[in-house]
Amino acid sequence: MADKTEVIFSQEFLYSIFDLAPIGIIIANSQGVIEDANQYICSLTDYESEELVGQKVELLLPERFRGGHVALRDSFFAHPTIRMMGRNRELNAVTKSGSELPIEVGLAPIKSDGDLKVIVTITDVTMKREADNKMRALSIELEEVSTPILEVWEGVAVVPIIGSLDTDRAQKLLESTLAKMKDARFRVTILDITGLTCIDTSVAHHLLRLTAAIGLMGGHSVLTGISPEIAKTIVRLGVDLGELKTCSTLARGLNYAITVLEEC
Amino acid sequence: MKNIPVLKLGSILFLTVPENMNDAMAQYLEEDVLQQLHKTGAEAVVIDISSLEIIDSFMARVITETVQTTKVMGARIVVVGMSSVATITLLELGLDMSDIETAMDLESGLHKLGYRLQTIK
Numbered sequence: 001m002a003d004k005t006e007v008i009f010s011q012e013f014l015y016s017i018f019d020l021a022p023i024g025i026i027i028a029n030s031q032g033v034i035e036d037a038n039q040y041i042c043s044l045t046d047y048e049s050e051e052l053v054g055q056k057v058e059l060l061l062p063e064r065f066r067g068g069h070v071a072l073r074d075s076f077f078a079h080p081t082i083r084m085m086g087r088n089r090e091l092n093a094v095t096k097s098g099s100e101l102p103i104e105v106g107l108a109p110i111k112s113d114g115d116l117k118v119i120v121t122i123t124d125v126t127m128k129r130e131a132d133n134k135m136r137a138l139s140i141e142l143e144e145v146s147t148p149i150l151e152v153w154e155g156v157a158v159v160p161i162i163g164s165l166d167t168d169r170a171q172k173l174l175e176s177t178l179a180k181m182k183d184a185r186f187r188v189t190i191l192d193i194t195g196l197t198c199i200d201t202s203v204a205h206h207l208l209r210l211t212a213a214i215g216l217m218g219g220h221s222v223l224t225g226i227s228p229e230i231a232k233t234i235v236r237l238g239v240d241l242g243e244l245k246t247c248s249t250l251a252r253g254l255n256y257a258i259t260v261l262e263e264c
Numbered sequence: 265m266k267n268i269p270v271l272k273l274g275s276i277l278f279l280t281v282p283e284n285m286n287d288a289m290a291q292y293l294e295e296d297v298l299q300q301l302h303k304t305g306a307e308a309v310v311i312d313i314s315s316l317e318i319i320d321s322f323m324a325r326v327i328t329e330t331v332q333t334t335k336v337m338g339a340r341i342v343v344v345g346m347s348s349v350a351t352i353t354l355l356e357l358g359l360d361m362s363d364i365e366t367a368m369d370l371e372s373g374l375h376k377l378g379y380r381l382q383t384i385k
Contacts (some may be wrong), residue, residue: 174355178348185368213351216361218344218368 016204024103026124029115032056032070044097044103062100077116080109092127093122102129136181147173149180156257157186158250160225162195167186167240170206178213188257189214192250194225204239211244220260222246224253267292270300276305278370278376283315290323294330301337308377309334312370314345319353324361331364341365343371 020027020251024041028034035079037052043053052059057073058066073078085091085105092100103241147169150158159177193199193205211221223246226234234241268289269285271278272374277300311330316323318333327343334341346354346368353359371381 174352175348178351182348182368187368209268209355212361213348213355216351216354216364216366216368217346217348218372 002130024120024124026052026057026060026120026122027110027117027118028057028120032058032073034059035117044095044122044124045093061171062092062094062176065155071196076107076118076262080116080118082106082108102126143169143172147176149177151184151186152190152254153261155179155185155261156190156254157184157188157240158190158192158254160192160195164197165203165206167202170210174210174213175204177210178217181214181217181219188220188222188260190222190224190250190253190257192225192253193223193230194227194250196225196230199230199233199237201237201239204234204237204241208241208244218246220257222253222256223249224248267296270296271306272300272306275305275380276310276374277301277304277306278312280312280313281316283317285316285323287322288331289380290326293326294333297330298333300339301316301334301339307339309339309341310370310373310377311341311343312345312373313343313350314347314369316350317347319350321357321359324357324359328359328361328364334364340377342367342373342376344370355384 018036019038020040021038022040024044026034026041027036034052034055034057035050037047039049042049042052056136057216058069061069083106085107091103091105094100102125104123104125106123108119108121110117110119119142142163147162148160150160152158157177157180159173161173177189180186191210193207196203198226207223211223214221221244223241226246226248246255247256265329268279268282277297279293279297282289297311300306301309313319313327314379319327331341338345340375342365346366365376374381
């Protein structure tokens with residue numbers, strides 16, 4: 001095996017794999033001193049390879065993390081395993097000009113010349129982080145716009161439920177609907193499910209829970225926007241809507257709400 | 265031990281559960297309502313719980329039991345002013361509150377019992 005390696009991969013060839021890989025690679029010793037750095041990490045950080053070799057790895061860390069990193073480095077060498085650095089945390093490298101770069105870091109211990117060293121692989125995740133942030137902002141925005149509570153008549157609220165209704169969203173919807181109902185004194189709440197993408201037993205359960213809560217607070221609720229498909233699904237699933245008032249369209253629901261108001 | 269004052273308005277008994285309601289007071293709530301019902305011959309009871317921000321399982325049981333016993337005594341009962349937080353707690357406790365009549369506030373509670381406020385000319 002050793003012979004084979006020597007035949008196929010010359011020393012030079014192996015070094016090229018390290019040096020030319022399109023991922024940042026640093027070799028550091030247990031004191032945290034950089035022993036080698038490949039071309040890609042140099043281009044990421046704008047340093048020359050010579051400038052990095054001999055420096056502590058902390059050079060590439062934002063100043064606020066440098067102090068704490070020494071202890072983390074020691075703990076890695078105390079328990080050397082292959083792992084990602086700082087899982088669930090956003091890591092940044094600092095370039096020569098002082099700007100920060102979002103990265104992901106992998107650590108792998110290696111025994112070389114009897115010394116324990118670490119291979120640090122560094123991936124530039126600028127695009128990924130941007131996409132993540134955008135997605136997070138979008139999901140917050142979506143959450144905000146997807147569950148509005150509209151007062152359409154004095155004492156009548158319409159809650160259009162658009163998209164999907166998971167446990168998390170159902171709980172938020174419950175809290176916001178009840179709070180608004182109390183403040184704005186809604187006597188009738190119309191839950192419009194025209195925009196609901198799918199209905200299953202769990203969605204039905206959330207809806208029934210919401211209407212039970214509205215009932216406990218002394219309000220009335222109507223379920224509207226029931227398409228033939230949804231009606232079929234409800235029946236086939238064997239969901240018991242109990243005494244919940246349902247209407248096919250929002251217009252009919254509003255009509256019903258007004259009759260309820262007149263009775264009060 | 266302080267009892268919760270039970271007011272009589274016509275044929276309705278009216279009581280407000282105080283904010284600082286403790287378990288000891290809660291224990292007497294049902295008893296007080298029933299005694300007053302018996303004494304006055306009132307036809308209906310309105311319990312205002314709007315000052316209760318939190319309802320625990322004990323309080324929930326007191327309320328449901330009061331509702332049931334009042335009904336057994338032949339009177340109607342409406343619980344009014346349940347807060348949104350209390351409602352969610354009740355749902356999470358998983359208690360069956362389906363036989364409890366509720367209303368948003370005192371006025372709609374009275375209305376539910378068939379009474380309407382009117383000014384005397």
